[in-house]
Amino acid sequence: MTDQSKIQGIDVTDIAEQFGTPLYIYDGEQLDRNYRQICGPLHPSVEILYSLKANPNLSVCSVLGGAGAGAEVSSAAELAVARKAGIAPADTIFLGPGKSEEEIAAALTGGVYALICESYGELDLINKVAETVGVIAPVALRVNPQEAARGAGLRMGGKPRQFGIDEGLLMSDPDLAERYHAIRLMGVHAYLGTRILDEDMVVENTTQILGMARRLSGRLNFPLEMVDFGGGVGVSYFSGENDPDVEVLTRGVAAAVGEFRQHHPETRVFMELGRFLTATAGLYVTRVRYVKESMGQRFAVTDGGTNHHMAAVGIGSFAKRNFPMSVLNRSQEPRDQRWNVTGPLCTPNDTLGKNIDFPEVRVGDLIGVHRSGAYGPTASPTRFLSHGYPAEVLVHQGTPLLVHERESVDDILRRQPVHKVLTTKRNQGN
Ligand SMILES: *Cc1c(COP(=O)(O)O)cnc(C)c1O
Numbered sequence: 001m002t003d004q005s006k007i008q009g010i011d012v013t014d015i016a017e018q019f020g021t022p023l024y025i026y027d028g029e030q031l032d033r034n035y036r037q038i039c040g041p042l043h044p045s046v047e048i049l050y051s052l053k054a055n056p057n058l059s060v061c062s063v064l065g066g067a068g069a070g071a072e073v074s075s076a077a078e079l080a081v082a083r084k085a086g087i088a089p090a091d092t093i094f095l096g097p098g099k100s101e102e103e104i105a106a107a108l109t110g111g112v113y114a115l116i117c118e119s120y121g122e123l124d125l126i127n128k129v130a131e132t133v134g135v136i137a138p139v140a141l142r143v144n145p146q147e148a149a150r151g152a153g154l155r156m157g158g159k160p161r162q163f164g165i166d167e168g169l170l171m172s173d174p175d176l177a178e179r180y181h182a183i184r185l186m187g188v189h190a191y192l193g194t195r196i197l198d199e200d201m202v203v204e205n206t207t208q209i210l211g212m213a214r215r216l217s218g219r220l221n222f223p224l225e226m227v228d229f230g231g232g233v234g235v236s237y238f239s240g241e242n243d244p245d246v247e248v249l250t251r252g253v254a255a256a257v258g259e260f261r262q263h264h265p266e267t268r269v270f271m272e273l274g275r276f277l278t279a280t281a282g283l284y285v286t287r288v289r290y291v292k293e294s295m296g297q298r299f300a301v302t303d304g305g306t307n308h309h310m311a312a313v314g315i316g317s318f319a320k321r322n323f324p325m326s327v328l329n330r331s332q333e334p335r336d337q338r339w340n341v342t343g344p345l346c347t348p349n350d351t352l353g354k355n356i357d358f359p360e361v362r363v364g365d366l367i368g369v370h371r372s373g374a375y376g377p378t379a380s381p382t383r384f385l386s387h388g389y390p391a392e393v394l395v396h397q398g399t400p401l402l403v404h405e406r407e408s409v410d411d412i413l414r415r416q417p418v419h420k421v422l423t424t425k426r427n428q429g430n
Contacts, residue, residue, distance in 0.1 A: 022304025030281035054274025059403035130182035140187030188213035191230030203252030282373020305343015333359035
């Protein structure tokens with residue numbers, strides 16, 4: 001096991017001293033390794049798109065873009081971040097069930113490789129915006145597959161959803177492409193779920209989606225310039241879970257894509273990855289402000305909590321499951337006590353860890369939540385109790401760089417206009 005209290009040889013306690021807590025620390029080398037681990041065996045048959053949703057930090061995105069990833073974006077801001085990170089529009093796709101007219105226009109004028117269309121209503125709007133902008137819009141259909149993938153436990157697709165268009169509807173609409181004069185139908189997209197730990201299921205999904213894409217392009221009579229088979233590759237967080245076997249996964253995906261390529265040698269094939277690329281590269285660091293006991297249980301109250309790391313609450317499970325955690329400045333000491341780790345919020349839900357085996361915790365200690373690089377602060381209620389967005393640091397080639405400033409009280413007040421009619425002077429006149 002690698003020493004979890006160091007990143008690229010730098011003591012995390014030193015980084016916390018320099019930048020303060022609470023903060024997120026990202027390891028640039030780990031981001032790079034994660035990308036290469038999947039891209040290496042699949043390139044050049046499959047191109048990897050980074051799903052910015054998992055971690056839209058500009059510098060994180062730059063590292064992954066620099067490694068070779070394209071981008072899958074779902075908002076005007078994510079599109080701008082991907083551009084600023086140096087990812088070419090030709091390697092960027094725009095997706096999402098509720099795109100605004102402005103976002104569609106920005107994607108078209110920005111020259112994205114494909115708009116991933118999620119409904120008939122959106123087809124109408126894309127066609128209209130494309131006419132106004134004066135372009136032919138490259139559009140791939142996001143499809144909700146008819147058949148659910150059968151795989152260990154999880155069943156994805158084949159159920160009513162707000163995402164994509166039902167496969168059955170599309171199959172019974174063979175002249176869809178002809179109705180939209182400003183749209184070039186050019187591809188198929190499907191995404192069947194997140195945090196998939198079973199490598200065989202990823203392979204099965206891939207095979208199924210590639211087959212579906214061929215059927216659809218035949219039936220609707222459009223050339224398959226691209227297929228995006230999603231991904232949803234997970235990482236383990238909780239006890240009893242295992243990381244997917246990436247070697248088996250890439251071998252299976254390569255075989256499925258190889259078979260597909262015999263019929264479609266020119267098609268660009270994409271895999272989207274968010275969590276897999278970023279999760280293991282991130283560490284959330286909090287400092288212990290108080291230690292206390294209540295009814296026989298020990299509590300370490302820290303300066304950051306679920307306002308920055310909602311995922312650590314473990315939504316969706318009855319019993320609280322803990323992310324991997326450690327006392328960063330006591331990594332050598334035996335874990336012979338039971339602790340609860342809670343944050344500064346005034347709600348019992350603000351619990352990062354419950355009944356964790358820790359060494360004795362003292363005020364000033366640093367507690368780290370590992371594997372926290374995906375769905376961290378941007379997927380958390382950072383304004384809850386107005387503590388604001390945490391600082392983010394990227395360790396790049398041995399140097400820690402501040403890549404997102406901590407939000408200040410002024411930042412929080414600045415966006416709230418003061419209206420004269422609402423200002424009362426309570427202490428005057430009585
Ligand atoms: C969220 C999302 C992703 C990223 O999912 P991960 O599980 O983080 O890899 C990819 N594609 C689509 C369409 C998504 O909604």
